[in-house]
Every structure is written in C-alpha cells, then in structure tokens.
Amino acid sequence: MHLHLSEEDAAFQQQMRDFFTTQVPADLRARWAAGGEPSADDMREAQRLLNAAGLAVPHWPVEWGGKDWTQLQRHIYLQEMQAASVPPPLAFNANMVGPVIATFGSQEQKERFLPPTANLNIWWCQGFSEPGAGSDLAGLQIRAVLDGDEWVVNGQKTWTTLGQHADWIFALVRTEPDAPKKQQGISFLLIDMTTPGITVRPIQLIDGGHEVNEVFFDDVRVPADQLVGERGQGWTIAKFLLGNERVGVAPVGTIKRALASAKQHAAQIASGDGTLLQEPLVAARFAELETQLAALELTVLRVAANSHGDKPEPASSILKLRGSQLQQDVFEFTADIAGPASLEWHQPDDTDLAAWTALATRTYLNFRKASIYGGSNEVQRSIIASGILGLKG
C-alpha cells in the first residue's frame, strides 16, 4: 500500500491539471461551474478542445483515439476535469455509443462514426427507455420491420436526455417479435434524427428545465447498414453498454467542487454575529459530508487500484449507489444553506441575493434523478445483493 502517487502518476496529474486549467477557457468553465441548464455550445467547444489534445475518449481503443491508461490514470483525468469545471465529453458519445461501435460495429461503421463521435460533430442521444419499459428494458415495445434494405421503425422512446440537441440516436428496437425470449428479439440501431417521421417532444421537469424528451417514431426508414452487430444482438450490446463504465461512475470531483462551494457560501452568509459556517450544527454537517466524501473517493481509488482488465474490484458496485446519495445530500444541504433565499427561483434585476441561491432548490430537485436514472438505486442494491453477496432475492 502506498499513500502517494508514483512519480509518473504525479506528473500525469500535473499534466492534466495544467491542460484543464489553462487550455479550456476560464469563462466557459465558470459557466459550467455555475450550474443550471448546460449550454450545448460550451459542451461542443470543450469536447473539441479535448479531442484535439487526444483527451476526449481515452478509454477507446488506441486506434480510434484512446490512451493506454491505467484505471488510476483514468480516475485522475476525470477528477482533474471535474475539479477544473470542464464539461466532460458527452457521455452518450464517449461512454456509450462509441465503445459499442468500436466493439460491435463493422469496419465501415467505425470509420464512418467514430471520428465525428469523438469530436462531437455527431451529438448522440440514447433511445433505450420506453413509457412501459424503464428499469425493465426487456419489455420494450418499439418495433422495426425490415422492408427491402431499410428498417421501418414505429413506436416511442422516452427519457431521452438532451435529445433536443441530438443529431443521431442509438436505439434498442424489437426486430424479432417471435423470438422465444423477449431479450433475444432486440437489435441496436443508429438513426439520423433528421429522418422523416421522427418527432421530439421536450418533457418539462419539476425544476423547470427541459433536459429529457419523448421521441416518437412514425414509419421512420433506417438503412439496414445502420444496425450494429447482429440482428437480435441488441440485448448483449445493451448489457455491454450499461456495464461498460464501472470506475469513474461516482462523480467525486463534481461532488467535491459542490461541497467546497457550499462551504465557501456558508462562510459568506451572516448568522447572528458570525457566519453560518460557524453554527455548530452546520459545521458538523460539513465535517460529516467531507468525511463521507473522502470515504467515497478512497473507495473509488481502491477500486481503480485493484481493477485489472475485465475483472473489476467488487466494491465498484457501490460507487453509483453511494455517489448519487452523496451528491443528493450535498445539494440538499446547499439548498438549506441558501435558506430563505432559496425560495426565489428567478431573482429580480436589482437583487441583493447571491446568484447561486436561485439555483439551489432547482439543482436539489433536479438531482433527485441521480438515484433513478442510469439504473435506479434499487437496481444497484439488487446487483450488489445478487452479484456480490449471492442473495438471489
């Protein structure tokens, strides 16, 4: 066991820190740090800067722009990126469809899609969930019927995050309705969002934002060469995609930044003759959250250190679960710190309130999603119970 980074990793850390803090414009990072609805333009600019430096898709095959990094280096890269408030490469591109095409796609698909995916020239969105199939993906209904060399797609997807910005969607569709098991009838299709018959309807969330959408498919014709892998292989691909990213799934750097900001804010809010940070119950809660965050980060590092190739450290299963809980706790506490100021969601022009207070409740409410999306916490617990503890319940 070693407390310190190796010389090589320390140098790597410095290199990442330098890049993120000097090569990504400060105003862009400040906008990202402020929170609220993300700017698509900022996300594009950031990903292209990273891609130009070879830092957008480090976990892809080297041939397609990846780096042969250790798990620890990947952690450091993410950590420094989050600490510097650099928008991360779009997850749908970098972590989802990219690795899928690199692993299951034809050579032609790789050449056609991977470079623009890495550079965010194609903005991808995810077409997995349906109104009747959330955590239970095998129950999906959307159908694709082969007609000549085109698939004709009919049905609906939902919870399509940032679909309003998307150029393409990768979707699970039912191509073999007669397959003996529901899972066997599903295929993985790439679909241009400008194809006639596609309608996107934004869904408003309780914080007022519009980050998710319904996507309707009405006789949408998709060229057959946009099916990835084999017909009926969609379930395998989906499992690959969902299980792909185990390390780095806890947004430690983001939580850390949020908690540090909250502490800074609490030190600036007057309370009696002192500050809110000096109130014993507030201070103790900060100490507790910092302690719990340290425990989470140490677990991430332990997982990174002990994961080799395809054999992740079992503890990796707790990262999504605990990461979402802690992130929610920090945003809940931030809203408490904002206090009465949190009641105002749109401050008047001549306000005396700090700008962050207007976002505090909305961010808290928005991040209730963190324990629902991407495999709910109930699903995470089931994975731990059955996969690690051997409790098939």
Place this chain on the structure above:
Amino acid sequence: MHLHLSEEDAAFQQQMRDFFTTQVPADLRARWAAGGEPSADDMREAQRLLNAAGLAVPHWPVEWGGKDWTQLQRHIYLQEMQAASVPPPLAFNANMVGPVIATFGSQEQKERFLPPTANLNIWWCQGFSEPGAGSDLAGLQIRAVLDGDEWVVNGQKTWTTLGQHADWIFALVRTEPDAPKKQQGISFLLIDMTTPGITVRPIQLIDGGHEVNEVFFDDVRVPADQLVGERGQGWTIAKFLLGNERVGVAPVGTIKRALASAKQHAAQIASGDGTLLQEPLVAARFAELETQLAALELTVLRVAANSHGDKPEPASSILKLRGSQLQQDVFEFTADIAGPASLEWHQPDDTDLAAWTALATRTYLNFRKASIYGGSNEVQRSIIASGILGLKG
C-alpha cells in the same frame, strides 16, 4: 378538537398519579427505574397492589375485575404508571392469556384461572415461537396427541420470556396434523410448568441477562380440560391475542422517563468548561428526540381518541413500529452520553462512575429486541402496507 383533558379525565389522571406515586413503595419504583434485569418479587408485589385497588386488569370484562374505561383513560393509566416507574402488570397474564380465557374459555376455566392470573398468583409465560417458527407461527411443529383424557405433548418452544419464573405456560400446539391447512391444526393449551417432562433452559442474551428461555416438552401429559376453546381453534385465538392490544403498545411513558433521565445525566457530566448537555450537537439531539417523542405521544392520544370499540384508528398500526424505534434511539443516545464510562459493565466497589453508566450499553443492546419481538418491524411494515395502504406485496 380540544387541547385539554375534560374535567373528568383530568380528575382521573390525578387519581392515577396519586395512586401510583403514593401507594406503590418508592424503593420498589426506584429499583424498576434503574433498569437492568427485573426482580420477580417486585413485579409480584406491584401487581398485587394494583389488583387490590382494581387496577391490574382494567381492560378485562368488568365481571372479572375490568373497568369500563375509555381508550383515553387506558392511555392515561399506562402513561402515569410508566411515569411513576411502577412495574406494569405482567403482559402474559394481563394482556395475553387473561383476555383469551375471558373470551374463549369455559366458565370453569374462567373461575379457575382468572382471579389468580389477575393477582399474579399464577405467573404465565408464552409458548408460541419455536426454533423453526418465529414470525411464521403457522409453521409450528410441537405436537399434542390425545391419550384418554390427556394430551401428550412433545416438542420445543423458544424465546419464552421470563419462563424461569413461570408457574404455567400457554402454548400453541399442533393437535390435528392432518388438517387441510396448517393453520387449522393448532390448539391452545394451558400447561402447569411443574408437570413432569418439562425442562426450561435459559438463553443468555448479549447483554449477559437471561430473560428468555427454551422450553422442552417430553411426553408431557396435560388434562384435556386445559384446552381453551375448540380443538383446532388455536390459530383464531392466537390472532385474537396478538391483535388484542393496539392502543398502549408504544411505551411512551417509559421512553419519556428514559429520555428525561438521559437529559438529567447529560446535565451532570462535565464537558470542557460546561456540561455535556450544553454541547450544541447533544442539545440538538435532545431537542429532536423530545420532538419525535411528542409526535409519538400525540399520535397515541389521537388513536385513543378516535378508536371506538372494535374499530381502531388506522394510525394505531404505527405505534409498535415507531415506539420501538424511538425507544432504541433513546437508549442508543443514553449509551453515547455515558461515553467512556459505558465501557465498564461491572463497576468496582470503589468506583467514581455513576451507577447508570454500567447499564447504558447493556440496556441499549438488550432493547435491540424491541424491533424483533412481538411482531418484528418488518412485519409491522407489512401490516401497514397491506392492511392500510392496500399494497399486497
């Protein structure tokens, strides 16, 4: 809605308070308040004092010593008894077998058993649980076979609380092994503990005490007139017994006394230049527990006020669940207040430590039972989910 007790109820409250605080000896009550393993002699003395005053079995039929009290009066009675640290009438007698005999027993059984049961001349214990049947009573194995005018009982019971003091046991036994449903084959037997073939083995608990026992039956012969109700009616009687006592199931008075003691203790423990009670986190925790206790007591009162006859207020289901949680929280906090002194379970003769500190951890550990025995909290939640919310899960 009325904040205050009616004049009549206020007078009743005063009457109860006077009785408990003046007619039950102070030294007996002090021993009970100190906690630890209960003294059987003190329990007998207290119950006989109460019985002499007609206060041991107020919820029994008037004919057998009961009172025609309202639910609110029953609450006040319990509350004042607990507040004065009077040992309550033995639950196995007053709340369990007594009402069963009064409801299902023959006239002869009533005359034979009810008076000594009320006066604790018979100390009853409960023979329900078995090693293979805890929450799942229908699975019980112990068998009784009719031989002439005697039942011959073979098998084992466990978790028999205070069985070491018991004169008699009331037991669920399987008399009809061929009944179409498991529940239909069970009968309710009254058994003299001095009958040959009965062995009691005390079970040590993690606090070192011996309040529960295993009871073994080896060809134990029980006169047939000690079967209560009909053959095969045991399941119905057991459900009656377990569902009998809905109000008063949260030991509010006991929790209140424990919390008040903890506060008094915290005010006597030095901490820095002040006391432990002045530490902000300790004080806030007291405020929180007092608030939660008030909420529980108010709920008990609301249930009492809104329960009429056989139709209990639905909220009554939460009393056992919340009562056990809060009791456990208070004892957990008491051990924290004892702090380093809690490490000593047996103080030396010349100790400078307060006597209560030696019991703090043991009481905390002992009361982990509160969420297990008498219907575990998981069972309570299932009752709420299915019985009140209509969620058959």
Place this chain on the structure above:
Amino acid sequence: MDFTIDDDQKALQDAVHELAARHAPAEAHGDVPVGPAAHDPKTWAAIAEMGLLALPFGEDVGGAGASTVEVALAATELGKARVVTAYADALTAAGLIAHGGTAAQRDDLLPGLLDGSVLIVPGLAEPGRSWSLEAYDVTASGAAGEVTLSGAKEPVPYADAADKLVVTARAGDRTGLYLVDAADVTSTHVRFDGTPAVALGSLDDAPRALRAGLNLGILAVTAEALGAMDAALPMTVEYLKTRKQFGVPLAAFQTLTQRAADMYVSLELARSTVLYAGMALAADPDDATAASRAKVVTGQSGRHIGQEAIQLHGGIGMTAEYAVGHYTARLTAIEHTFGDTRWHLARLAATLDDHQQVDVLA
C-alpha cells in the same frame, strides 16, 4: 385531549376542499408553472370571501372567532390541492398586527386585511443572512412619527402584490416591527433608503408579537405541508399498485411497499403534531415550542415523503406534468420558510432546561 373533528370543522374542510379544487393548478400536457407561485387575485378573493383569513381572529377586528385549529384544517386542504398563495404570509402579518399593534392599528388594519381588501405581508429575511427573527441590516431611525428605514429585505414573497409590508428593523440594539407602504414595490426585493415607516406598537411588545406572528405562519405552512404529504402518499401507493415492471405491479416488490409503510408513519406523526399545534396555539398564541415542534416534524416527514414519493415513482415523478414532484418542490420551499429544521432544533435546544420531560397532556 381530543382530536375529533366536529361538524362545523367538517363543513369547513368540505368547503375549502371544494374551493381548492376550483382553484387548483390545471393538469396540462406541456409546460406548466414551476417554482414560487405568483399571486392570483381570483384565488385570493375566494379565500378571503370564505373567511379563511379571518378564522383565528376575534370578531372585534373583523375576525371569524374560530381558532387556529380551523386554520390548520383549511391550510391542509389548500396544500392537498396545490393551491399556493400568500395565506401563511397574510396570516403572519395579521398575527404581528394583532399581537404587536396598538389598538388603533388593529382596528385600522385588521378588518381590511382579514376581508381580503388589503394585502399585507411580512418582510423578515435579509439578503446575505441566515433566517432570524432579529433584524440586523435593516435599521430604523428617527423619532416616533418620523421613522425611516434603511437597508434591504429579500426575498419578501408576494411583496409585489402587497399593499403594505410589516417588517423587522433594528432600532438601536433591539428589533422592532414597522409598517411600510408597498405600492411601489414590484418584486420580492425590497430596498429601503430613508423610507418613511410607522412603528407597529412598541419595541417592548415586538418580541412576543414576532413569536406569535411566526407561530401563526408556521401553523399555516406546516398544515399546508401536511396536505401535500397527505396527497403525495396516496398518489405513490396508487402508482405502486398500477404500474408494472418486469411483468408484475411494483407493489410486488417488498422493498417498495415497506418504504411506503415508512412514509405512512412519517405522515401520521406529522398529522398529530400539526393538529396539536393548531390546538396549542388556540390556547396560547405564544407557544413557540408547539410551533417549532410542528416545523421540525413536518420538515423531517416532508423531506422523507417528498424524496421517497419521487424515488418510488421513478422518472415520471421528476416531471412537471405530474403532481408528485410539485408536492416535493413545495415541501422543500416550506422547509426553507419561517426557519428550517436546524433553526427550530436550535431554538428548542435552548429551552431544554425549562422542563424535565416532554409533556403534551395538560
């Protein structure tokens, strides 16, 4: 003690239930308002016309001569239906005036406030400061009759719709209550710059008036919170019964139904505490312990139920088209109104020495 609702109270509940149903936010496919509710004159007029503002006040000042129990029952119905208005704010202002104003001020201000013709709301929060009943950065100066205020109050909910404000300001080393005109106020940001004001009653009476006014506001918001929880739980239960996942209803998943049971516990504890606060404040408007306890219990229950209601719904619970997230948002706002759980715990902690044990049965 008796929690039974009598016939008059039942009739009031029913009437408010119907009023609330008429003025509840419409279900809509597409965007709906989120966040703090704007003042809606129609809803406000209906509330005033039914006499809901007048409930806890004596007939001598235009009140209905009912009590704070009725306030709790009415606000619960409003909360169930998601009718968010200045009800708690106006009641707080009325409480400040009733307990802090001179006889002339009571006679002058209360009738209009209680019949809905004049909207007065309190301005207590100061920007850059945590919640407090003390004023720090808004100061009052000048002799009686010539008082002026300086500094800022923000946010002051409904200040833009109000006719007058009653605000706290520092006078020397004490905190006083002051009436100011709000005709020119156009937002929740209220800046004073030598602004003329009238002292409400005396500095000596201000602390008690503040406690009593706050108690009334707390009762209204905690009762509203109770209503929100009382609606969010059945919605969640219904969803578990009807929504299928993996081919079976969600209610087949024991981990979800056991959590619904815990939500029920939280709800019923909150109900007892809020109704008790209604009774306690009817007997003693100054009973800050009852109010703080109601705020703590609804704060903890509200967070628990609000968060679990969304979690047990899953994605649909996050959407503005579906009511459950709005309840959670409102419960969150109430937590940050009139002092949060931490503030009230600290206030209760300061009174631990006053009593040996909890006593609610008197």
Place this chain on the structure above:
Amino acid sequence: MDFTIDDDQKALQDAVHELAARHAPAEAHGDVPVGPAAHDPKTWAAIAEMGLLALPFGEDVGGAGASTVEVALAATELGKARVVTAYADALTAAGLIAHGGTAAQRDDLLPGLLDGSVLIVPGLAEPGRSWSLEAYDVTASGAAGEVTLSGAKEPVPYADAADKLVVTARAGDRTGLYLVDAADVTSTHVRFDGTPAVALGSLDDAPRALRAGLNLGILAVTAEALGAMDAALPMTVEYLKTRKQFGVPLAAFQTLTQRAADMYVSLELARSTVLYAGMALAADPDDATAASRAKVVTGQSGRHIGQEAIQLHGGIGMTAEYAVGHYTARLTAIEHTFGDTRWHLARLAATLDDHQQVDVLA
C-alpha cells in the same frame, strides 16, 4: 495511491488469522463471557511474540520497522475473530512514549512494552466527564523529580493487568503526560492521592504526543471494528440464505436483501477509510484528520452494520451463544473508545477553515 497488499503483508494477515483462530472465544452452549474482555496472558503473549505490538516502531527501540498499515491489517484479523485484548491500549501507550518521551524514556520503556514483557496502558478518561484529551480533574504538582498526582481516572481498561500507566494530568493550565506505577491497581478505577509520578517528556511535547498516541489507538480500534463488520456481514448473508420463514429462505424477501446491500456499502466505505488511515499515519503520525475520519466512518458503518446484523437475524442475533451480537457489542464499545462519532465530528468541524476541499490524493 495504491491499496494493493504486498506479499509480506499477505503473510502477516495469514499469520495473524491463524493466531486469532487459536485464541478466539470458544463457541459454547450455555453462558459465555459478555462485555469488556478480561486480560488473557496467553493471548497477549502470542500477540507480543508475533511482534504485533512492535509493528509501527523503529528497530532502534525494539520495533519491527514495519508501519501502521501492518497494524491495520493485524487488528482487522483480531477483530474478525473476536480476539479482544489491550492491543489498541498498549499501542496508544507506546505512541505516547515514542512521540512524547525523552530519548532515555523511549530507550527504557519501549523495548519491554513492545516485546510484551511490560504492559503499559493509557489512562485518559475521567469519571463524570465526557471524553477529552485534556485533563481536568487529575492534577500534577511538584517540581521535576518530585511530581505527584491527585484525582481519579476511570475507566482505565486493563489497568488491573498493567505494570505501568501513562496518564494525562493538569499542570497549571496545561495538560501533561505522566508515568505511574500500576502494580497496586486492581481494577479499572485508578485513584491518585499524592501518588508519585514521572513526567513523560515535556509539557510542550505533550499535545502532539497525545494526538499521535490517540491516532495509533484509533487506527487499532477502527481496524478491529472493520474486522468485526467484515465478519458480521457474511454471517448475516449466510443466515438469509439458509434460514427459512413462511416456507422460503429469508433471501426471498427483497426488503432484507436490499438492506444487506446497504450493509455492504457501509462495510466497503469503512474498509477504504481504515486502510487509508493506516497509510496516512505511516507518512505522518500526527495526521488527526485521517484518524478522526476513520473513527467517524467506522462509527457510522459500525452502528449501521451492528444493528442490522441483529435485526436481520431476528431473535437468534440477540443471544450470547451466537457471535453476531458479540460483534455488535464490540462495535458499540469501540464507538465509545477514544472519542465517539460526535466528538470526532466536532474536532473535524474545527478544522473546516484549513482547507478548501477534501483532498486525499497527494
């Protein structure tokens, strides 16, 4: 940072595992010891002989020249097997002497303490006082060479078995460390009444020595707690798999398996934090932040796992014949040893201004 266990460390784990298995409490039908463990000379000799006391100290004072990482690994194995000894106490005393003593005192005392021939334990707690590193009621007086102590320390675990004690005492307005003979001490109650003592090092060095000594004790008890949790969870999982209720294994009840998953989360967070504390104290014995964080995380995880382990077992978990309740009892004792969660949170809270954000990767 690297959590990988190397071959030497693996060998140490295996050796301690075997030692612990030999000295673990026997399974018994009937009564067994509960509560604080008495000193067992045989177990103690085995621990000393294996060099476990010497692990974190330099070879110049009879140490093994290993590190606090090895202490964590060893204590975890002892905790798993329920081998409760004076290990943490003796290490604390050794830490106090190593960081606070003069060179002569180190040379004089440490070799015997580390080879097990002389038992020295710390006396820090004072009766009627909450946990503190400051002494209040035990006072030191007299010039160097003639120091005497007055007052009481209690409880002092293992004082009855100890040869010497190292205790805190108030000297003027400061807290110093003092060595006293324990030959006549027969219980955990230690009373001084003009008792001759020797100052350990100087008053200036005492605060840092106290921190460093406490850090070492905390590391040992938190690692032991980790071991207890690491044993209690698999026992619980096994019980859920095998125990049937209503005709099916308990593992069929999702509400129980989801709670077992949460226990696993608590366990793994504790593991990371304790191992990190081992590494951090190897680099800086004075790193109170790492120690306090380990105490807080094991405190919260230990309470969670201890309580749930009993609850998920049901009645059998309450019995002394079954190990799971003993783990819970031991976790409870550890929570109240060397400062509880609240005390360590307050200590951490006092350092919030020292850093902008949490940083563990250096």
